[in-house]
Amino acid sequence: MRKPTHPTVYLRLLAGAVLPAFRDAATLGRALDGRPRPGWRELLLPRADDLQSEAVARGHTGLGFGMALRGAAILAARDSVAQAVLASAPDGVARFQIPEIGFDRWLELTAGGLRGGRGTPPGAADVTVCFPRYRTALAALRQELDTMAAIGAGELVVTGVIPLADRLNVVLERMADYFPIPKAGPPPPHPARQPGRAQPERAAPVAPSK
């Protein structure tokens, strides 16, 4: 559900999280070997076609998560919705890892305030959020991931103080209220429910369901 945003918070996020990501995207674009080399637009605001490129998809995933984590600290300090969520979160250190792309960062929550950094956190992580495959992280970034199902299937591994990860996730998702990710349109009507159409053939179920 979209929640109200605040212009001053928007400006701080722009200055503190989004603009640095543009700088990082430019650096990353120059460093990547892709032909043609991706620019900041492909890396930060990729179209669906852009994400077919491994280089763009990997770069976008790292930059997007980096931007969200930087933004989380700003939201914790400035945004009332994030503050309300974090008020019910236990203090602690959360580590975020996407090994396939070398992403390893942390956030530390102390009395409602967040600070973050790269690499090994200042103390032992109370919770670790690890995406074994970066494509899963990309889906999460684009809000296309059923997180609960992914955890149950082992595609997303959350170990430790789950309530801390849960609340931080809400704050990370809050970024999308300020900087909405273009969503695909509504799904087409189910073929079986379109009037006047024959029932399509369906694949046999894996096992009898009844």
Add this chain to the structure above:
Amino acid sequence: MSGPAEHKGYAESRRLFARASRVTPGGIYGHTSPVVAVPGDFPYYAARGEGGRYWDADGNEFIDFMCAYGPMVLGHHHPEVEAAAEKQRRAGDCFNHPTEAMVELAERLVALVEIADWAVFGKNGADMTTWAGQVAREFTGRKKILKVRQGYHGSHAWCSPGHGGIIAEDRAHIHSFAWNDLDEFRDLVRRHRGQVAALIASPYHHPTFGDSALPAPGFWAGVQETCRHEGIVLIGDDVRAGFRLHLGGSHRHFGFEPDLVCFSKALGNGHAISATLGRAELKVAASRVFLTGSFWHSAVAMRAALATLAVLERDDGIGQMRQTGEKLRAGLQARAQRHGLEVVCSGPPALPFMRFAGDTDWRRQRTFCADIARRGVFFHPHHNWFVCTAHTDADLATTFDAADAAFAAVKALG
């Protein structure tokens, strides 16, 4: 009972989960979601239960110390409860009217629970906690409801621990204070004087990812005194602990007197039923607050509840569970000590919990619970456990043997 060599793995659970994830958001949602247990190292789907044990979809057998998160107070498939339910099922369950079973159950509960002059029924705890809040609002003409921080009262918007689909207005009149913090409670009452309709709290605090906390000396007496003085309706949420600590309600165990008390879980030994009981003064207000559901008058669940209460009373089920819980706690502590591990035990014996001291990321806890599950004992890593009357000394002995090995696995973590 399955030993370690007989553990069959969780392939079928995972296969079902993969199918479910295609057709159900989250695959499994809510409190039984793998997310809050040990994903990948725990059963996801159950197949059947008998007494103090259940079998998962892979055929693994477990001594069940979660009891379906509370409902199975007499154990799975209790013969007397099921016979009563089956007899009613043959006569019919869902009618145009309630049945005599509803009258009998209300009379039985009112007789059991001293503060109660009337009873109503639903299906789940949240049906009742939400409705009880409405009754308090109707009775007092006030808006605000006070609750304990991290206190769980169900999945409805005013109290859900989730975030999705919640708007600020849902909780605009809900205010929280820390468990056992009488000063913070009284401060909230002062700040909202004349606006507080109700205080809702469980008889003791049982948060997930934390120790259970019993009421501090004087806490309930102070809460009750303030509620009486300020005209605040005191709602006891006995959904989780009800009929495990005292047959007359857990408030009797802890020595306080709510105005409304909500039960569910253990009431029907697995049959879906919940109840709110209240004082005579609140009966008219209660009659004004609309309450219904398509299946809320189900006679089968009411017959099951009557049978459950009868067995609990006849067999001193409360005493049995206390003794079993005390033995469980002592046995686990002794085994942990043998391995040089410090554990923290909390909660009443019938709803025990154990965790490892200093285990801030819960790694030892998850290792212990996953390992002992492979050895045929089901403990939840992050949620209080439940004892039932069907647990035997033999079950405990098996549990302690399995715990020995699981503690060794924890010790090996370093």
